[in-house]
Amino acid sequence: xxxxxxxxxxxxxxxxxxxxxxxxxxxxxxxxxxxxxxxxxxxxxxxxxxxxxxxxxxxxxxxxxxxxxxxxxxxxxxxxxxxxxxxxxxxxxxxxxxxxxxxxxxxxxxxxxxxxxxxxxxxxxxxxxxxxxxxxxxxxxxxxxxxxxxxxxxxxxxxxxxxxxxxxxxxxxxxxxxxxxxxxxxxxxxxxxxxxxxxxxxxxxxxxxxxxxxxxxxxxxx
Amino acid sequence: xxxxxxxxxxxxxxxxxxxxxxxxxxxxxxxxxxxxxxxxxxxxxxxxxxxxxxxxxxxxxxxxxxxxxxxxxxxxxxxxxxxxxxxxxxxxxxxxxxxxxxxxxxxxxxxxxxxxxxxxxxxxxxxxxxxxxxxxxxxxxxxxxxxxxxxxxxxxxxxxxxxxxxxxxxxxxxxxxxxxxxxxxxxxxxxxxxxxxxxxxxxxxxxxxxxxxxxxxxxxxx
DNA sequence: GTATACATACATCCAAGAACGTATGTATAG
DNA sequence: CTATACATACGTTCTTGGATGTATGTATAC
Numbered sequence: 001x002x003x004x005x006x007x008x009x010x011x012x013x014x015x016x017x018x019x020x021x022x023x024x025x026x027x028x029x030x031x032x033x034x035x036x037x038x039x040x041x042x043x044x045x046x047x048x049x050x051x052x053x054x055x056x057x058x059x060x061x062x063x064x065x066x067x068x069x070x071x072x073x074x075x076x077x078x079x080x081x082x083x084x085x086x087x088x089x090x091x092x093x094x095x096x097x098x099x100x101x102x103x104x105x106x107x108x109x110x111x112x113x114x115x116x117x118x119x120x121x122x123x124x125x126x127x128x129x130x131x132x133x134x135x136x137x138x139x140x141x142x143x144x145x146x147x148x149x150x151x152x153x154x155x156x157x158x159x160x161x162x163x164x165x166x167x168x169x170x171x172x173x174x175x176x177x178x179x180x181x182x183x184x185x186x187x188x189x190x191x192x193x194x195x196x197x198x199x200x201x202x203x204x205x206x207x208x209x210x211x212x213x214x215x216x217x218x219x220x221x222x
Numbered sequence: 223x224x225x226x227x228x229x230x231x232x233x234x235x236x237x238x239x240x241x242x243x244x245x246x247x248x249x250x251x252x253x254x255x256x257x258x259x260x261x262x263x264x265x266x267x268x269x270x271x272x273x274x275x276x277x278x279x280x281x282x283x284x285x286x287x288x289x290x291x292x293x294x295x296x297x298x299x300x301x302x303x304x305x306x307x308x309x310x311x312x313x314x315x316x317x318x319x320x321x322x323x324x325x326x327x328x329x330x331x332x333x334x335x336x337x338x339x340x341x342x343x344x345x346x347x348x349x350x351x352x353x354x355x356x357x358x359x360x361x362x363x364x365x366x367x368x369x370x371x372x373x374x375x376x377x378x379x380x381x382x383x384x385x386x387x388x389x390x391x392x393x394x395x396x397x398x399x400x401x402x403x404x405x406x407x408x409x410x411x412x413x414x415x416x417x418x419x420x421x422x423x424x425x426x427x428x429x430x431x432x433x434x435x436x437x438x439x440x441x442x443x444x
Numbered sequence: 445g446t447a448t449a450c451a452t453a454c455a456t457c458c459a460a461g462a463a464c465g466t467a468t469g470t471a472t473a474g
Numbered sequence: 475c476t477a478t479a480c481a482t483a484c485g486t487t488c489t490t491g492g493a494t495g496t497a498t499g500t501a502t503a504c
């Protein structure tokens with residue numbers, strides 16, 4: 001085998017990333033050798049070194065390929081002209097959760113990120129990428145919740161910072177917990193309930209919604 | 223150097239675990255060699271192989287040393303004769319969060335578990351250990367919440383299974399998120415607020431507290 | 445009390461394999 | 475013809491597990 005067309009070369013690159021995803025998921029990133037990935041992809045290490053600098057570069061490419069479709073989703077919710085921003089937001093959150101359950105590739109990448117890779121000084125740029133992803137997401141969420149307040153869907157006294165933090169907590173916690181023990185609850189079926197529970201917290205929990213706003217009759221403190 | 227007393231040997235063992243904790247945290251578990259750990263501990267690899275079977279055994283010992291004090295804490299809350307089980311429970315949760323912020327060793331172990339180790343088929347027993355830890359914790363929480371219902375501190379209609387899941391989600395999410403971006407919020411100061419927010423959810427959120435119980439005047443659905 | 449016998453607690457040394465990065469070969473697309 | 479898209483071959487570096495050496499603690503016999 002030798003030189004192929006540009007399209008075929010691009011295909012090879014994708015195959016390598018596919019293979020890396022499978023091998024990383026099976027053996028963990030550290031214990032996966034480039035030879036393992038090459039074998040899984042049906043090429044030799046030479047091909048990998050042609051397309052990528054090293055294993056970390058393959059890993060980064062895998063994350064990048066996964067990040068783009070996810071970020072595209074979040075664009076819809078933060079449109080200021082959307083008349084039901086909270087509804088769009090709710091749909092988005094539910095779809096992320098259900099997609100993780102239903103799409104094996106999506107799920108694999110999350111499992112790799114949570115359980116099958118190590119972030120160290122060596123992989124600092126990757127850690128930064130994940131952190132930026134969190135911060136970017138936080139900014140988007142902040143805008144979306146701001147729109148929801150404008151439309152009267154959330155109390156004006158909402159503690160935005162805490163609402164964003166609590167969203168990260170809830171989504172990260174849900175995915176981490178379910179991926180650890182997929183049998184402990186039915187995430188696909190209960191996704192909407194968990195999201196609605198979060199939204200209810202934004203409206204009625206005094207430490208997030210703001211003191212005095214919409215407090216239920218019984219009071220909230222012990 | 224040669225044979226030392228039993229006490230000194232035990233000290234050496236602890237030093238090795240201390241060293242492993244530091245090295246694992248600095249380089250990640252996979253990239254840490256037994257030589258790295260030995261150097262950090264001021265011994266040779268021979269000493270490590272005397273006390274432990276291999277690197278994974280060191281890792282397991284590190285987790286074990288960390289698990290015991292944490293489990294001891296949770297015993298207090300689930301005593302049926304406790305008159306304020308929910309209060310004890312609240313104290314426990316807050317202390318776990320604040321301990322993670324304040325105790326560097328505690329924090330290091332969590333950071334290693336979340337970000338600096340890989341769970342694979344190879345390390346299946348460790349993964350199982352973590353899973354069992356979750357399940358055991360869930361059972362304890364279930365008993366504690368049951369006591370709180372007995373005492374009228376939580377609604378009798380409480381969906382216990384979801385309450386336990388939501389607790390795992392909340393605590394795991396909080397620790398994971400804060401350890402990823404310690405600057406994004408002040409966990410030490412806000413720990414009580416987050417815990418109270420969770421408890422409020424148990425009381426007033428219809429998808430967890432049970433339909434119809436304590437629903438605030440505005441209703442909860444969009 | 446002390447000599448003996450053995451277990452303990454390491455240090456040192458060695459052989460083997462794995463994985464990496466690079467250098468080089470090669471056939472084909474452009 | 476030349477750059478491309480790989481395959482192949484090679485040398486080097488780490489790490490591991492175990493084998494071996496050794497000096498001391500400790501229990502027992504006398």
